[in-house]
Amino acid sequence: MLKKMRWRVIGAAMLAFFLVILLIAGLVNVVNYCVVTDRVDETVDYIFEIEKIRHQTSGRIGDVGMMPFIGMPNEEENYMMRFFIVIADSDDMVIATSMDYVATIDEAEAVNYTNEALSRRADRGYIHDYRYFKYENNDATMIIFLNATKELGYIYSLLLLTLAISGGSLILVFILVVLLSRRAIRPIAQNIELQKRFITDASHELKTPLTSMSTSLDVIEMDHGTDEWTTNIRDQIGRMSGLVNELVTLSRLDEVKPVPDKDNFNLSELACEVLDTFFVQASASGKSIVTSIEDNVSFAGSKASIKQMLSVLIDNAIRYSDDNSEIRFTLNRSHGKVHIEVFNLCHYETAPDVDRLFDRFYRPDESRNTATGGNGIGLAIARAVVEAHGGKISAKCPSGNTMTIYIDF
Secondary structure, X not given: OHHHHHHHHHHHHXXXXXXXXXXHHHHHHHHHHHHXXXXXXHHXXXXXXXXXXXXXXXXXXXXXXXXXXXXXXOHHHHHOOOEEXXXXXXXXXXXXXXXXXOOOOOHHHHHXXXXXXXXXXXXXXXXXXXXXXXXXXXXXXXXXXXXXXXXHHHHHHHHHHHHHHHHHHHHXXXXXXXXXXXXXXXXXXXXXXXXXXXXXXXXXXXXXXXXXXXXXXXXXXXXXXXXXXXXXXXXXXXXXXXHHHHHHHHHHHOOOOOOOOOEEEEHHHHHHHHHHXXXXXXXXXXXXXXXXXXXXXXXXXXXXXXXXXXXXXXXXXXXXXXXXXXXXXXXXXXXXXXXXXXXXXOOOOOOOOOOOXXXXXXXXXXXXXXXXXXXXXXXXXXXXXXXHOOOEEEEEOXXXXXXXXXXXX
């Protein structure tokens, strides 16, 4: 249990750190992308404004100028920009190009870039290493393509850097959390150890007076006979002894290795053996047990613990099911997993909290009536056995009229 608790602490810490790192890295890269793209768009807008002014005298866009570009406020940037301009008609046919400020793109490639830009709905975007901007006027469309290799390289470099830093940070934090997790759960481990020691010591201390009381009761019954008072005392002694034994069982199941030695056995035969002992009990209560058990389902674990778990589930179903009702027990193997299902009819005015159903001393009947003989420990033992074997146990009681317990190994 402590090992599982430790890894849950490690998992929770790593998940929290991962989400924080993901948020920070994501924000940094998104903000950087937006800032860099805005700067590129500002340059594209400068180019567009210069070209628009350049063609004002012609009254239409289409005459691409051949003058040296002098549009940017920073004169040095005029010599650093690489761009080309394409004019397309209403039929998306290229009617003019300006390739004066680019050396690596020929007119055929410019046409390909233009066709891709025209096929997109967005007026702005990236096509390979170029940022484009479309401007429609009358029957013509001007498309400016600005080389953004340097800017995109900066975006990708920052992305790779943040990924590397995030990955390294996750590894480093994982190592630190693993090293410090033992210290973090040490107080919990000490409390659990004290609780186990208390339960063990208390059980030994209680067994002695219970044994003495039972012996004294035998003497009283031999001298004075049996009456309702002695019967009630014997019932309460038996109930107390059962509770002590169950607490000791839970304490043992809480150990680091509750199942040190596992044996391979036939789970189907074990289930039939357990059920045979309850058919008479169910029949005496006017109830029936219907089984669906797949043959030769093998299992590796503690045979005694699994037998105790099955006994708890069947006994619980018989105790809390409606009179003259049917209890269904199912056992099969599907997709490599062993599945057990126990179903019974019941009647609760308010549906029980199935999340707490397997907690110690929890009983759906808030009045804690002991008429059924239960003490709220049985299902806690069942859960401890299932989890000790690496399985999962759950329950459903949607309307308070049916109870189904599911187990998967």
